[in-house]
Amino acid sequence: MIYLDNSATTYPKPQSVLNSCASAMRNSANPGRSGHNMSLATAEKIYSARRTAADFFGAENEENVIFTPSCTISLNMAIKGLLKNGDHVVVSSMEHNAVMRPLEQLKSRGISCTKADVFAGDDDKTTDSFRHAINSKTKLIVCTHASNVWGVRLPIERLCALAHAYGLLFIVDAAQSAGVVPIDMHDGYDVLCTAGHKGLYGPMGTGLMIVSGNNTMQTIIEGGTGSNSYSSEQPDELPDRFESGTPNFSGIMGLKSGIEFVSSHKIEKISAHEFKLMRYLYSRLEKMPKIKLYTPMPDDRYFVPVLSFNAEGYDSEEAAAILNRNNIAVRAGLHCAPCAHEAMGTLDCGAVRISPCAFTKQNDIDRLIYVLSKSL
Amino acid sequence: MGIPAIMVSSVTYALRGQKILRSFGIKSEIERTARRANEKSCSYSIVVAQDKADEAEQILTKHGIKIIGRTERLGEK
Numbered sequence: 001m002i003y004l005d006n007s008a009t010t011y012p013k014p015q016s017v018l019n020s021c022a023s024a025m026r027n028s029a030n031p032g033r034s035g036h037n038m039s040l041a042t043a044e045k046i047y048s049a050r051r052t053a054a055d056f057f058g059a060e061n062e063e064n065v066i067f068t069p070s071c072t073i074s075l076n077m078a079i080k081g082l083l084k085n086g087d088h089v090v091v092s093s094m095e096h097n098a099v100m101r102p103l104e105q106l107k108s109r110g111i112s113c114t115k116a117d118v119f120a121g122d123d124d125k126t127t128d129s130f131r132h133a134i135n136s137k138t139k140l141i142v143c144t145h146a147s148n149v150w151g152v153r154l155p156i157e158r159l160c161a162l163a164h165a166y167g168l169l170f171i172v173d174a175a176q177s178a179g180v181v182p183i184d185m186h187d188g189y190d191v192l193c194t195a196g197h198k199g200l201y202g203p204m205g206t207g208l209m210i211v212s213g214n215n216t217m218q219t220i221i222e223g224g225t226g227s228n229s230y231s232s233e234q235p236d237e238l239p240d241r242f243e244s245g246t247p248n249f250s251g252i253m254g255l256k257s258g259i260e261f262v263s264s265h266k267i268e269k270i271s272a273h274e275f276k277l278m279r280y281l282y283s284r285l286e287k288m289p290k291i292k293l294y295t296p297m298p299d300d301r302y303f304v305p306v307l308s309f310n311a312e313g314y315d316s317e318e319a320a321a322i323l324n325r326n327n328i329a330v331r332a333g334l335h336c337a338p339c340a341h342e343a344m345g346t347l348d349c350g351a352v353r354i355s356p357c358a359f360t361k362q363n364d365i366d367r368l369i370y371v372l373s374k375s376l
Numbered sequence: 377m378g379i380p381a382i383m384v385s386s387v388t389y390a391l392r393g394q395k396i397l398r399s400f401g402i403k404s405e406i407e408r409t410a411r412r413a414n415e416k417s418c419s420y421s422i423v424v425a426q427d428k429a430d431e432a433e434q435i436l437t438k439h440g441i442k443i444i445g446r447t448e449r450l451g452e453k
Contacts (some may be wrong), residue, residue, distance in 0.1 A: 032387040035408030035420075035450070040387075047391040061440075063388050227386040229418035237385050237442070 007355035014261040024253035033226040049256035058184040063238040066209040071175040072098040074193035074209035081217035088137035089113040093343040094147040123155035145177035149340040151306035202255030274305035308351035311376040316350035326371045378448030380429035381421035390420035413447030
């Protein structure tokens with residue numbers, strides 16, 4: 001099978017990730033609860049994973065790294081933990097439902113949001129668009145770093161600076177960018193949310209929420225942490241405050257190995273490899289009369305290596321099914337991001353998304369092009 | 377007097393504290409805190425040699441590790 005659905009989850013996982021997960025399953029006890037050697041050894045390994053993630057994202061300390069089950073959970077925790085009744089939020093026009101659905105649910109608390117248009121390739125215009133969306137009740141800007149549909153990359157460093165200039169908080173959803181674009185918490189993000197199983201090559205069921213040092217976020221999940229147990233109140237200390245329940249040790253160990261895989265292969269090289277493939281694909285697709293492209297040739301300053309298109313006369317799901325019958329795995333439809341499709345005028349038809357990873361080869365793209373040219 | 381154990385709030389702080397102390401050449405071990413020492417909490421302690429306890433506490437405090445108190449190594453009483 002040719003796997004080009006890496007924006008959903010990367011496949012295959014590096015061998016080191018598989019080994020780490022298996023080893024963790026064989027040798028672990030509940031960390032941070034007991035005092036015996038196996039429990040302490042497991043806690044030490046999780047601490048080491050925190051260090052790896054903290055170094056990778058420039059977090060202030062290990063405890064600023066919160067392990068979660070997914071980017072969606074991270075975003076829910078951050079958005080719902082920071083907003084109060086009556087607050088206003090600015091989001092981009094490219095958001096995933098992981099941002100939009102929590103905000104929809106918060107409408108019942110009088111929390112409103114405004115979508116700021118994104119202008120691919122024009123960061124000044126995008127930043128201006130966000131500025132105009134801010135009002136006197138705005139508390140927070142939350143936006144994707146890169147669209148999971150169109151690959152359009154937002155100028156998050158500038159948007160974070162804009163937020164802070166207006167006294168607002170800033171959450172970045174890095175689900176599609178972590179592992180292909182360097183991200184540094186020193187740029188001032190209040191909360192960074194990301195998946196562990198996409199560009200970081202960890203297992204599914206892993207995510208990260210990295211918080212700045214001065215975060216005062218409320219919790220949405222409370223429970224046992226192995227600390228301060230006499231009290232019925234959730235502890236204030238990080239990471240315990242946001243990590244109730246037994247952690248996914250095997251997943252966290254796999255995520256640590258995934259991050260190490262990205263670090264050792266260098267983000268810049270992985271990104272350059274994927275961009276080369278996407279530009280090659282783009283150059284071929286734009287010559288095919290039945291293929292409709294929606295974005296310009298991907299430029300690494302303004303995009304991540306994700307490319308979506310439609311084929312004339314075919315529903316996007318139909319096109320994906322034809323590719324599947326030819327052993328090519330892609331994702332079609334709305335990609336859980338109706339906003340992004342609405343912004344591009346594809347809400348009715350969806351699109352076919354191609355997303356490579358470090359293991360994708362040019363032969364894979366050639367096969368895709370061949371099948372598209374023969375079948376559609 | 378037993379071997380001193382510096383109480384911190386969680387295993388993460390205990391591990392960070394141990395790492396910090398190691399960088400200062402102070403050996404330590406981590407263990408659960410005796411209930412008698414901190415009956416209102418479950419926590420971890422960093423066990424250090426008797427002659428290093430004061431220095432260790434100062435270093436930990438300076439590096440942002442919140443110290444709950446001091447007790448003695450488990451099994452010493």
